[in-house]
Every structure is written in C-alpha cells, then in structure tokens.
Amino acid sequence: MIRPEDLLHPTPAGLYCPPGDFYIDPVRPVDRAVVTHGHSDHARAGHGAVLATRQTLAIMAERYGADFTAREQAVEYGERTTLNGVELRLIPAGHVLGSAQIEVRWKGLTMVVSGDYKRRRDPTCALFEPIPCHVFISEATFGLPVFNHPLAEEEVARLVRSLGQFPERAHLVGAYALGKAQRVIKLLREAGWDRPIYVHGAMERLNALYEREGVDLGPLRTTRDLLKGSLGGEVAIAPPSAIQDRWARRFADPVTAFASGWMGVRARARQRGVELPLVISDHADWTELTDTFTELKPDEVWITHGREEGLLRWAEINGQKARALRLVGYDDEDDEAVSGPAEGSGEATAAS
Structure with a gap:
C-alpha cells in the first residue's frame, strides 16, 4: 500500500x-x-x-x-x-x-x-x-x-442601509485588494447600488483584470484627485491600512468599515476603530x-x-482520522492589515 x-x-x-x-x-x-x-x-x-x-x-x-x-x-x-x-x-x-x-x-x-x-x-x-x-x-x-459567518449579502445590505441613514457621510470600506474588494463591489451592485464606486489607486489594476475576465464591476472612479470633504453619501473601497492613514482625511466625516471574517470578533473591530464591521470572509x-x-x-x-x-x-x-501539517509561511490575508504602497502604485499588500 x-x-x-x-x-x-x-x-x-x-x-x-x-x-x-x-x-x-x-x-x-x-x-x-x-x-x-x-x-x-x-x-x-x-x-x-x-x-x-x-x-x-x-x-x-x-x-x-x-x-x-x-x-x-x-x-x-x-x-x-x-x-x-x-x-x-x-x-x-x-x-x-x-x-x-x-x-x-x-x-x-x-x-x-x-x-x-x-x-x-x-x-x-x-x-x-x-x-x-x-x-x-x-x-x-x-x-x-x-466562527459562523452571516451571509455576505446581509452584511452588504447593512452597508447600504448605513448609506441611507448617513447621506452626508462618506463610507470607506477596507477590503483586501485581490478578491475581497471585487466581491464587495459586485455584491453592492447586486444590492442595487448603481452609483459610481470610488476605489483606492492600489486596486485599479486588479479591478481591471477582473473586468477583463468577465466580472462586471460597474462604474468605478479613482479617489486620487478628490478634494477634502468629498464623497458624502458615496462608497470608497481601499486597502484596510488606508482607511486609518492620511488618505482617509480627505473624505466627508467618513464611516469606516472593514470587510473581514475577523470582524465577527468585536474586540478586533474596536481595536481598529471600525465603526461598521462587515463580517465578509x-x-x-x-x-x-x-x-x-x-x-x-x-x-x-x-x-x-x-x-x-x-x-x-x-x-x-x-x-x-486527522492530523496537523503545521506548514509555515502562510499568512492569513483575512486577518492583519499591513502597510501597503502609496495610492496609484497599482499594487496593494494590505490584508483583510
């Protein structure tokens, strides 16, 4: 054998x-x-x-x-x-x-x-x-x-409700640049959000790749040249690290959100200062x-x-019958956000 x-x-x-x-x-x-x-x-x-x-x-x-x-x-x-x-x-x-x-x-x-x-x-x-x-x-x-995650569609519905409740405030969603960001965008579209969605420059190339592969993300706009106090009532998606740095200061009294399976742990949401935790993994x-x-x-x-x-x-x-392999070197991209490159560099290493 x-x-x-x-x-x-x-x-x-x-x-x-x-x-x-x-x-x-x-x-x-x-x-x-x-x-x-x-x-x-x-x-x-x-x-x-x-x-x-x-x-x-x-x-x-x-x-x-x-x-x-x-x-x-x-x-x-x-x-x-x-x-x-x-x-x-x-x-x-x-x-x-x-x-x-x-x-x-x-x-x-x-x-x-x-x-x-x-x-x-x-x-x-x-x-x-x-x-x-x-x-x-x-x-x-x-x-x-x-860990028993709610439906992602229900979490995005919470985001849409918040946009209706706080139309004067920008909603900044932290989401990993590969996979999570595009999923959140697509779920927003399915929830009826047909307005432009603003994206951090570090996500543009991967968004374009998804579009080339037939994933229609709808109208997207860059946040690169926005004036301070912009995007009241709009959605912007960025690497999680960006919603906590100077990039976020340009937006109108922002509601900070974070799309991650770890947002089901309230202590993690509080630690990050996340106002709207979205349990999406x-x-x-x-x-x-x-x-x-x-x-x-x-x-x-x-x-x-x-x-x-x-x-x-x-x-x-x-x-x-089961055993642990204990392989090393694999991070949890659904866990800790690390500092990513500056906006417009075309690549994000922030994790969610």
Missing part, C-alpha cells in the same frame, strides 16, 4: 510531491510549483516553472511582472495533466478568481489540496466543488466553533469546514495554516 506521505509531505519549502518532483504553493523559489491561487503567501515569484489556472497566472503576472517565472503552464478547471507520471486536476475552490483545489493522483491514491476555500456563492469566482478523495488537505483559518467558517469533512468522508484529513486544534478535536469526536 502507498502511504499518503509517499505522495505528498511537508518540507521547509512547502508541500512536496516526490514522485512528481513538484511543490504545491511553495514558500521559497523551487524548480516546479503548482499554485492554488494568486494571494501572495501562496503565489510567489522566482519559481522555475508554475502550473496554475490561467486566471491565477494572470494575477501573478499583474502583481510580479511578466517574468515572475521562466515557464508558465495554464490548466483549465477539470483538465487532467501529468507531471512525471503524477496526474493532476484543478478544481474550483471558491476562494478568489482562478482559485483551485489541486487533485493529485498516483498509483490508486487520490489526495486533494484545497488551498484556501469557501463554500458560499461568490459572484466573482467559480463555486467550490467537492471531490472524493482518500486524503483531504484543508485550511483552518476559522477553525473554531465560534473568503474563507470557510467552522460549519463550512466541518460540513465539508462530513460530505467528503476521506480516509484522512490533513489540517494546515490556521486553528488546527479545534478541528482536530472535532475529528476525534466524530471518528475522523
């Missing part, structure tokens, strides 16, 4: 496949990488070759430049390919545009590396697809029972995680980058 560790096992560089001689989401430059999605802790520059969805490759090129790797291999969802005799298939993960689970098959053993994922509808990316497997490798960002919450394990019924679950202990205990109680 082939052991799962013979097919995939953790190394300092990331999750490694010895028979295929490739890494999944490596945290340092390697000869061959398979990348689940475009967030910078999973998609790094400098690899010899990168296999990913076409959208993820486009995101990496936008963020790092066209020479981010020596060789690109674009694979469509559901398409089967092989690396040194190991069969791969990329399946939608529901996290952000182009995000994929990596199905790895070799000598009768099937393992699925889910990357970051969520099970909820997102109008900006393909919905997560459950894939039967022997071993399912899952994130654990919100791997505690306290691109990660699976506790119910989504445990429902996924129950639905898939894999022989084993491997749990990584997050709160593994709660899920390990759940697995023990429910008779599910």
Whole structure:
C-alpha cells in the first residue's frame, strides 16, 4: 500500500510531491510549483516553472511582472495533466478568481489540496466543488466553533442601509485588494447600488483584470484627485491600512468599515476603530469546514495554516482520522492589515 506521505509531505519549502518532483504553493523559489491561487503567501515569484489556472497566472503576472517565472503552464478547471507520471486536476475552490483545489493522483491514491476555500456563492469566482478523495488537505483559518459567518449579502445590505441613514457621510470600506474588494463591489451592485464606486489607486489594476475576465464591476472612479470633504453619501473601497492613514482625511466625516471574517470578533473591530464591521470572509467558517469533512468522508484529513486544534478535536469526536501539517509561511490575508504602497502604485499588500 502507498502511504499518503509517499505522495505528498511537508518540507521547509512547502508541500512536496516526490514522485512528481513538484511543490504545491511553495514558500521559497523551487524548480516546479503548482499554485492554488494568486494571494501572495501562496503565489510567489522566482519559481522555475508554475502550473496554475490561467486566471491565477494572470494575477501573478499583474502583481510580479511578466517574468515572475521562466515557464508558465495554464490548466483549465477539470483538465487532467501529468507531471512525471503524477496526474493532476484543478478544481474550483471558491476562494478568489482562478482559485483551485489541486487533485493529485498516483498509483490508486487520490489526495486533494484545497488551498484556501469557501463554500458560499461568490459572484466573482467559480463555486467550490467537492471531490472524493482518500486524503483531504484543508485550511483552518476559522477553525473554531465560534466562527459562523452571516451571509455576505446581509452584511452588504447593512452597508447600504448605513448609506441611507448617513447621506452626508462618506463610507470607506477596507477590503483586501485581490478578491475581497471585487466581491464587495459586485455584491453592492447586486444590492442595487448603481452609483459610481470610488476605489483606492492600489486596486485599479486588479479591478481591471477582473473586468477583463468577465466580472462586471460597474462604474468605478479613482479617489486620487478628490478634494477634502468629498464623497458624502458615496462608497470608497481601499486597502484596510488606508482607511486609518492620511488618505482617509480627505473624505466627508467618513464611516469606516472593514470587510473581514475577523470582524465577527468585536474586540478586533474596536481595536481598529471600525465603526461598521462587515463580517465578509473568503474563507470557510467552522460549519463550512466541518460540513465539508462530513460530505467528503476521506480516509484522512490533513489540517494546515490556521486553528488546527479545534478541528482536530472535532475529528476525534466524530471518528475522523486527522492530523496537523503545521506548514509555515502562510499568512492569513483575512486577518492583519499591513502597510501597503502609496495610492496609484497599482499594487496593494494590505490584508483583510
């Protein structure tokens, strides 16, 4: 019998496949990488070759430049390919545009590396697809029972109501530049907000990429040349760090909002001085995680980058074999905001 560790096992560089001689989401430059999605802790520059969805490759090129790797291999969802005799298939993960689970098959053993994922509808990316497997490798960002996120549509409805209640005040929404910002914009459109939405310059290039990929974001305007006291009754979206720095001072008595799964923790919202916390996450919450394990019924679950202990205990109680991988080098882009570049630089590293 082939052991799962013979097919995939953790190394300092990331999750490694010895028979295929490739890494999944490596945290340092390697000869061959398979990348689940475009967030910078999973998609790094400098690899010899990168296999990913076409959208993820486009995101990496936008963020790092066209020479981010020596060789690109674009694979469509559901398409089967092989690396040194190991069969791969990329399946939608529901996290952000182009995000994929990596199905790895070799000598009768099937393992699925889910990357970051969520099970909820997102109008900006393909919905997560459950894939039967022997071993399912899952994130654990919100791997505690306290995390049960409300519907994102309900949170955006709260934002729209606030705009009606405070028409004289600008509403500044902190949102991660890749995935979260576009999702909030699209949900606002679905909620009937058809006025221009103002965006920090650091988001313009990624917004344009989403538009090229067929995600209609409606009329967007830059905030670059606004006068002080502007945008009463309007929405502006920016990296979370920007809503707390001098960039925000130009707006009319702003209502500060932050779109993050962590906004369900009141202490975090207070710590950031957020007036309107929006509990909108691109990660699976506790119910989504445990429902996924129950639905898939894999022989084993491997749990990584997050709160593994709660899920390990759940697995023990429910008779599910599980272990913690304890991979390092993966940040939670739904957590701490870090300082991003100046507006107009075309790239934001702030996290949400």
